[in-house]
Amino acid sequence: MKSKTFIDQVEVLVRSGKGGDGALSFRREALVVFGGPDGGDGGRGGDVVFKASEHVNSLLALFYDPKCFAQDGAPGQGQKMFGKRGKDLVVPVPPGTEVYEADTGLLVADITEPGQSVVVAKGGAGGFGNVHFKSSVNQAPTEHTPGGPAEEKRLRLELKTIADAGLLGFPNAGKSSLLTALSSATPKIASYPFTTLNPIVGTIVYDDWAKVRMADVPGIIEGAAKGVGLGLAFLKHLERSKVLVYVIDMAGTDNREPWTDYAVLKKEIEEYSPELAERPALVVANKMDETAARDNLPRFVRETGVEPLEVSCASREGLDAFKAQLRKVVAPQTRFHHTHAETPDLKDMPDTTGGEIPAEALRFATFLKLDKPKAKTHPSRGNIH
Numbered sequence: 001m002k003s004k005t006f007i008d009q010v011e012v013l014v015r016s017g018k019g020g021d022g023a024l025s026f027r028r029e030a031l032v033v034f035g036g037p038d039g040g041d042g043g044r045g046g047d048v049v050f051k052a053s054e055h056v057n058s059l060l061a062l063f064y065d066p067k068c069f070a071q072d073g074a075p076g077q078g079q080k081m082f083g084k085r086g087k088d089l090v091v092p093v094p095p096g097t098e099v100y101e102a103d104t105g106l107l108v109a110d111i112t113e114p115g116q117s118v119v120v121a122k123g124g125a126g127g128f129g130n131v132h133f134k135s136s137v138n139q140a141p142t143e144h145t146p147g148g149p150a151e152e153k154r155l156r157l158e159l160k161t162i163a164d165a166g167l168l169g170f171p172n173a174g175k176s177s178l179l180t181a182l183s184s185a186t187p188k189i190a191s192y193p194f195t196t197l198n199p200i201v202g203t204i205v206y207d208d209w210a211k212v213r214m215a216d217v218p219g220i221i222e223g224a225a226k227g228v229g230l231g232l233a234f235l236k237h238l239e240r241s242k243v244l245v246y247v248i249d250m251a252g253t254d255n256r257e258p259w260t261d262y263a264v265l266k267k268e269i270e271e272y273s274p275e276l277a278e279r280p281a282l283v284v285a286n287k288m289d290e291t292a293a294r295d296n297l298p299r300f301v302r303e304t305g306v307e308p309l310e311v312s313c314a315s316r317e318g319l320d321a322f323k324a325q326l327r328k329v330v331a332p333q334t335r336f337h338h339t340h341a342e343t344p345d346l347k348d349m350p351d352t353t354g355g356e357i358p359a360e361a362l363r364f365a366t367f368l369k370l371d372k373p374k375a376k377t378h379p380s381r382g383n384i385h
Contacts, residue, residue, distance in 0.1 A: 007063040008159040008199075008237070011102055017045025017070040017086030019124030019147025022132075025078030026140070036139065038080045039130040042147045043073030045123030046086035050099060050109065052116045053092035057201070059157055062091070070121070073147055076129045086123055096162040096240060102154035112162060112240075120155060124148030158236070161199045163215035164330045165282075166241035168269070170261050171218075173249040174286040176200070177313040179216045182323065199237045204323060210332040215241065235272050243280045243329045244269070248308065250285040250293035250300065258285070258296050259303035280329050283308040284322060289315045 020042025027035025048070050062068075068091055074083035099108040099120060109118040125148040133141035167175040183202030204212045217237050238244065246265055248258045262283065270277040285300070285308035287293050301307060309325060311318040349364045 006199075007059045009157065010059045010062045010066065011154060011156045012062050012066040012068055013152070013154055014048045014068040014121045015070065015152040016048050016121035016123040016150050017072040018150040019043070019045045019126045020073035020075040020083035020086075021146045022127035022129040022144040023076035023078060023081075024130050024142060024144045027079070034139070037130040037134050037141055038078055039144055040076035040078070040080045040082040041129050041132070042076045042126035043083035043085040044126045045073045045148065045150060046070030046088045047119045047123045048121035049088055049090045050093050050097070050111060050118050050120055051090050052095040052097070052111045052114050054095065054114045056092045056094045058094065059097070059159055062093075062157065068121075070123060072150070073123065073126050075147070076127070080129075080131055082129075083126060085126075088123075090117075093157065094159055096160045098158045098160060100156045100158070102156045105156075108155065121151045121153060124150055160239050161201060161215050161217075161237040162240050163201050163213040163237075164241065164332065165212060165214045165243045165245050165326060166238040167214060167216045167245050167247055168238060168265060169247035169286075170249065170256065170265070172253050173247045173261075174313055175216045175247045178247060178284070178286065178311065179214060181313045181316060181319055183214065204326070206323070206327060206332075206334075208334045210327065210334040212326060212330050212332050214245070214326075235268075238269075239273065239276060241279070243282060243326070244276070245326075246281060246283045247286050248283065248300070249287055250296050250308075251287040251290040252292055252296055253287075259300045262300070262304055262306070282322075282325060282329065285310050286313065288312045288317065 022042050023039035025037065025039040027038045029035060048068050068089055070089040071086035073086040076083045093111060095112055095114050095116075097111045099111070099118070100106065101108060108120060111118055127145040127147040130141045130144045133143040135141075167179065169175050179200065179202045182204050199218075200216045202214055202216070204214060206212075215237060217235070246262060248262055249256060250258050252258055266277070283304075283306050285293065285297060288297075288310045289312040297308075297310070309318060309322050311322055313319075350358045350360050352358070352361050
């Protein structure tokens with residue numbers, strides 16, 4: 001039996017830890033008369049926390065282990081010994097995970113940023129020991145309180161891949177080949193439809209270390225928005241994309257018509273989500289190294305009124321132009337402290353072969369932060385100088 005390798009929807013049972021009970025105890029020692037109450041408090045129960053992690057790309061672990069139980073708090077003891085707090089259960093989930101109540105469908109949390117933590121089940125409070133109830137008129141209290149109950153609920157988790165650009169197209173359009181050519185991702189590539197069975201994300205890295213995340217989803221066919229094929233299950237992975245990339249097989253493999261494919265893709269996106277259809281989009285004419293693609297291109301422009309970006313993954317023609325256009329639309333942040341427009345021309349850099357580097361040459365070290373740091377105040381003084 002072949003095991004699952006990708007899960008984007010799962011239902012789990014979460015339960016926080018129960019609070020420890022407060023203790024009923026009195027001090028009993030030799031030569032100590034009327035020692036009084038000394039029952040300690042119970043420990044607080046542990047929380048169940050979902051935390052976004054970049055090292056997780058699927059809900060597979062929760063599929064095989066859907067019970068998330070935190071540790072109970074320990075009860076209090078005599079001699080004013082307080083119970084130990086229950087350990088929190090931190091569950092790593094991929095960024096882009098939405099958490100819903102399974103019964104009502106109410107959205108509990110949308111976990112998008114790496115490192116973001118959400119408490120989905122809060123641990124019960126620890127009970128009070130009888131030491132809290134002593135007074136001048138109640139010197140031997142027997143009152144103590146139990147720990148707070150655990151919080152238990154059923155939750156449904158749905159993963160919607162976070163990517164700057166989403167590739168969509170018919171099977172065998174070359175989406176996986178395009179992702180492989182532009183990033184270090186290694187999706188399965190074969191000459192049969194539906195080679196890609198789950199979303200795969202690759203990262204395009206530019207010369208100045210700006211990055212664009214691009215997601216490849218399984219091929220979409222006509223009727224996908226109504227549940228036909230694999231499209232409906234994975235169209236949701238495009239919802240967080242800033243730009244849609246329509247990958248068109250301009251060579252017309254399998255006797256397809258590129259202009260018809262483009263019209264069908266547009267229609268399916270509009271039926272699935274009108275808001276998604278209004279987002280910026282790029283149209284890529286793939287397989288332009290083939291003669292049939294060159295013959296089909298003029299008719300595609302006439303039928304659709306769109307001038308596509310011509311790309312060939314086999315000869316790598318047009319890839320640089322596509323990367324530049326994608327960067328222009330997504331506008332990713334660069335890791336340099338100078339903007340791309342402010343980066344000086346290296347031809348103007350002064351000679352640095354001497355024993356001392358000229359101060360003017362530091363302008364060309366775009367990886368350095370040359371701004372004057374802000375004045376810091378003493379932490380105990382706030383803004384008072």
